């Protein structure tokens with residue numbers, strides 16, 4: 001579905017991508033793990049048009065996408081969510097959903113979406129899929145972090161991607177809420193047939209929900225395979241999971 005070859009990008013002396021080759025298969029949930037600064041977000045930024053690599057190629061569904069603007073990549077069917085949710089804070093969750101649905105059909109005005117009954121109906125249905133109907137009328141900035149993350153991913157899903165890249169969908173979510181948040185988003189994405197790539201620091205989430213795991217280290221992919229194998233690999237445990245456990249993850253809030 002997605003094929004990256006030889007991606008390279010350096011910032012000064014920092015090699016954020018140092019020869020990344022990765023294939024994403026249709027329907028899979030691929031987790032990206034790795035310490036802070038390994039280049040995980042850089043890969044997402046290159047795939048979604050926010051950064052251009054200095055070398056390499058990316059094909060999506062058999063066509064090159066490098067050089068396309070982020071909005072053009074969204075139109076091709078690649079969605080994205082950010083580490084920090086990108087909701088309009090002072091708008092309600094329902095308004096946010098309607099805005100995203102309107103954006104999908106090319107309307108970027110902040111006013112019209114909820115005036116159109118079709119958009120409102122679709123927004124209500126979208127929020128129900130994520131179990132967010134109870135907070136539809138709440139302002140986005142009043143949500144707890146778990147609901148905020150789900151609402152943000154709902155906005156990305158409103159654009160009807162076939163591939164969704166999520167940068168730390170559980171960062172900042174309370175431990176007690178985390179599994180529920182991931183269960184919900186995995187259910188919605190599977191029902192919609194969306195392929196997912198997600199950056200994740202919680203190894204329990206990775207073990208339970210990823211079909212494959214790619215381990216990032218210093219701009220390279222150190223290992224790639226099923227979670228049972230990768231999470232038990234002594235090198236991965238020493239160089240990546242050990243670092244995570246030693247406290248890299250809390251930097252994400």
Ligand SMILES: Nc1ncnc2c1ncn2[C@@H]1O[C@H](COP(=O)(O)OP(=O)(O)OP(=O)(O)O)[C@@H](O)[C@H]1O
Nearest residue numbers: 011014015016034035036037038039040041042043
């Ligand atoms: N736009 C930029 N300008 C300069 N340096 C950058 C830029 N983006 C990333 N970097 C650097 O590239 C390296 C990889 O960063 P990246 O954000 O991709 O890592 P990451 O694995 O996502 O880390 P984290 O887990 O902290 O989000 C880091 O050293 C970072 O400081």
